[in-house]
Amino acid sequence: MLRTISHVRAPLRSLPQTLTYLPQSSLSSNPNHFTFKLPIDPLHSSPSNPSFPSFSILTAPFSHSAPRQRHEDAHAEEFNRDPSSPPKLFVVQRRLRPDTLLQAKLNEALNLANSLEEQRDGYFDTELCDKELPPHVVVQNPEARSPHADTYFGPGTVETVKCHLNALESKGGVDAVFVNAILTGIQQRNLERDWGKPVLDRVGLIIEIFNAHAFTKEAKLQAELAALMYKKTRLVRVRGPSGRYTFGATGEAEVVSARGRGSGGRGFISGAGEPELQLQRRRILERRNQLLSEIQGVRRTRALQRAARKRHGGSHGQGMTTVAVVGYTNAGKSTLVSALSESDLYSDDRLFATVDPKLRSVILPSGRKVLLSDTVGFIADLPVQLVEAFHATLEEVVEADLLVHVIDSSAPNLDEQRETVLKVLEQIGVSEEKLQNMIEVWNKIDLQEEEMGADEYPDDGEDDEVNNCSGAEDDDMASKRLSEEQVDDYDNDIVSELSSEDLEKSMDDQQGDYSDGRLSSGNGQETLDDQGGGWESLDDQRSELPKDRRSVKEVSYPQPQSVPHAKTSAIMGVGLQELLELIDEKLKTHTVVERSSFDRKWRPPRGEEAGVAVED
Numbered sequence: 162m163l164r165t166i167s168h169v170r171a172p173l174r175s176l177p178q179t180l181t182y183l184p185q186s187s188l189s190s191n192p193n194h195f196t197f198k199l200p201i202d203p204l205h206s207s208p209s210n211p212s213f214p215s216f217s218i219l220t221a222p223f224s225h226s227a228p229r230q231r232h233e234d235a236h237a238e239e240f241n242r243d244p245s246s247p248p249k250l251f252v253v254q255r256r257l258r259p260d261t262l263l264q265a266k267l268n269e270a271l272n273l274a275n276s277l278e279e280q281r282d283g284y285f286d287t288e289l290c291d292k293e294l295p296p297h298v299v300v301q302n303p304e305a306r307s308p309h310a311d312t313y314f315g316p317g318t319v320e321t322v323k324c325h326l327n328a329l330e331s332k333g334g335v336d337a338v339f340v341n342a343i344l345t346g347i348q349q350r351n352l353e354r355d356w357g358k359p360v361l362d363r364v365g366l367i368i369e370i371f372n373a374h375a376f377t378k379e380a381k382l383q384a385e386l387a388a389l390m391y392k393k394t395r396l397v398r399v400r401g402p403s404g405r406y407t408f409g410a411t412g413e414a415e416v417v418s419a420r421g422r423g424s425g426g427r428g429f430i431s432g433a434g435e436p437e438l439q440l441q442r443r444r445i446l447e448r449r450n451q452l453l454s455e456i457q458g459v460r461r462t463r464a465l466q467r468a469a470r471k472r473h474g475g476s477h478g479q480g481m482t483t484v485a486v487v488g489y490t491n492a493g494k495s496t497l498v499s500a501l502s503e504s505d506l507y508s509d510d511r512l513f514a515t516v517d518p519k520l521r522s523v524i525l526p527s528g529r530k531v532l533l534s535d536t537v538g539f540i541a542d543l544p545v546q547l548v549e550a551f552h553a554t555l556e557e558v559v560e561a562d563l564l565v566h567v568i569d570s571s572a573p574n575l576d577e578q579r580e581t582v583l584k585v586l587e588q589i590g591v592s593e594e595k596l597q598n599m600i601e602v603w604n605k606i607d608l609q610e611e612e613m614g615a616d617e618y619p620d621d622g623e624d625d626e627v628n629n630c631s632g633a634e635d636d637d638m639a640s641k642r643l644s645e646e647q648v649d650d651y652d653n654d655i656v657s658e659l660s661s662e663d664l665e666k667s668m669d670d671q672q673g674d675y676s677d678g679r680l681s682s683g684n685g686q687e688t689l690d691d692q693g694g695g696w697e698s699l700d701d702q703r704s705e706l707p708k709d710r711r712s713v714k715e716v717s718y719p720q721p722q723s724v725p726h727a728k729t730s731a732i733m734g735v736g737l738q739e740l741l742e743l744i745d746e747k748l749k750t751h752t753v754v755e756r757s758s759f760d761r762k763w764r765p766p767r768g769e770e771a772g773v774a775v776e777d
């Protein structure tokens with residue numbers, strides 16, 4: 162048990178004195194040995210189903226060093242992911258103020274990078290604490306002024322990172338660079354070219370993790386859907402090895418020409434590549450429709466199961482009540498559900514350890530039997546599309562009778578984490594009544610808050626690295642000039658409140674054409690806007706929500722002090738009884754509302770049958 166506790170804080174404690182940390186050992190010398198089980202490349206047809214495109218993962222980030230032929234003949238290219246040797250990522254974190262925020266974000270970024278690992282039979286081969294911290298660097302924050310349209314970072318930072326990558330080569334190299342920010346397709350492609358490595362942005366990495374951790378068919382379908390929609394926004398015009406211009410998101414290709422050309426961008430005449438872009442889009446949409454249709458089938462089955470549970474009721478004759486356990490990723494949800502139900506749900510320090518929702522039954526002090534639902538965790542800057550793709554899973558939360566919000570009380574940025582969770586709940590359509598009725602669990606109280614003084618925080622080491630890397634000085638100097646800126650049995654029973662038309666609409670909004678060439682940084686903001694942007698976080702997209710859901714925005718969240726809460730250490734079994742009593746109490750006052758819905762026979766939500774739209 163003690164060992165597990167130390168795991169939790171491992172990334173913080175073991176941060177080196179310099180933020181530029183190069184692992185000394187266990188670096189792979191073969192950056193190209195990952196193979197992806199999940200085919201997500203719409204450009205190629207599946208060997209198992211030649212009439213249908215198969216999909217190699219996302220932008221196939223680890224395929225970079227294996228030049229792709231023209232897409233027609235690149236069919237055979239398949240990448241496997243070796244669970245025993247996960248990809249090595251170099252983490253680029255932008256500088257944030259205050260230091261505590263930077264520390265929290267860097268810690269999360271390192272944890273994300275180390276979380277990308279395939280499961281074997283639902284388990285990981287290694288303990289997270291046994292893993293080396295990924296190499297990383299803190300760089301000037303482009304958001305402090307305005308991000309460069311072409312590369313996000315300024316040229317000095319790009320050069321600095323390149324120097325780090327060169328230095329790492331002699332130590333075995335890395336497989337890809339993880340930029341802990343949301344990049345546009347153009348920025349991603351340009352950085353890949355400058356750094357000679359695949360680049361994953363925050364959204365890309367989170368989707369990769371979802372894919373790697375998904376276990377059930379349902380979770381896999383949803384992860385693939387998320388990957389697909391992400392990929393759609395990454396299509397840029399490229400020149401393949403044959404010299405022919407094409408559209409794609411993968412392979413070693415050169416970014417060419419100016420923005421908009423061939424992408425149907427505003428103010429530009431469509432180029433010769435347009436039909437090809439359309440072809441790729443169509444293939445993506447076909448695959449999306451098939452995925453939506455399969456997800457729809459799963460949802461229908463889950464809805465029936467759920468309705469049956471509600472009808473037949475629990476041991477006391479009442480309908481089986483569901484309590485959804487929600488919270489930021491790694492807050493301890495699975496550990497808590499396990500402790501309460503005396504089961505052994507998988508918990509792990511890796512982020513998004515749980516992607517497949519699970520239900521466990523527990524008897525409350527009153528004798529009432531309820532189901533606890535452990536579900537996927539949330540994270541800051543989660544793009545709205547990702548939430549939508551996981552809608553089927555998150556329906557469990559929307560449909561729950563009561564929400565229990567688990568908060569990691571030892572997290573330095575717990576307020577931000579709390580806010581993030583509340584926003585996502587609002588986004589997925591949880592009613593104001595349920596938000597107001599929510600219970601909070603302040604978990605991990607066994608972890609003493611370690612107040613770290615400023616000098617205990619690691620220096621980012623940029624100065625040191627700058628000395629070793631000519632051309633990097635500019636950024637470093639610029640960063641100093643900048644003003645401080647102010648970021649079992651019941652598994653997977655799913656019912657929907659939002660129709661899949663909502664999902665469709667949201668996905669359709671993400672047409673996300675990107676211009677096809679390296680952009681001039683001189684164009685700045687205007688150019689970024691024109692290219693349709695990358696995936697946006699929930700905040701950015703809120704105004705795009707349907708009206709009925711937008712209104713939820715006005716909800717004033719309950720303040721922490723006014724929220725009924727229990728303090729727990731899930732891992733030590735502390736505070737569990739108090740929590741069960743609190744849940745009991747809440748449900749007693751909630752029973753009348755439940756009754757009417759229990760008696761109601763389940764019918765498919767209106768319009769569900771027509772939910773899987775066919776693209777025009």
Ligand SMILES: Nc1nc2c(ncn2[C@@H]2O[C@H](COP(=O)(O)OP(=O)(O)OP(=O)(O)O)[C@@H](O)[C@H]2O)c(=O)[nH]1
Nearest residue numbers: 490491492493494495496508509513514515538731
């Ligand atoms: N010290 C301490 N560690 C805890 C406590 N609860 C959970 N943990 C640890 O925190 C880590 C994450 O726990 P999980 O239960 O997997 O967290 P989760 O919220 O389900 O995470 P995701 O499924 O990834 O969203 C694991 O290493 C747990 O052992 C606690 O009360 N105290």
Ligand SMILES: [Mg+2]
Nearest residue numbers: 494495514515
């Ligand atoms: Mg979990």
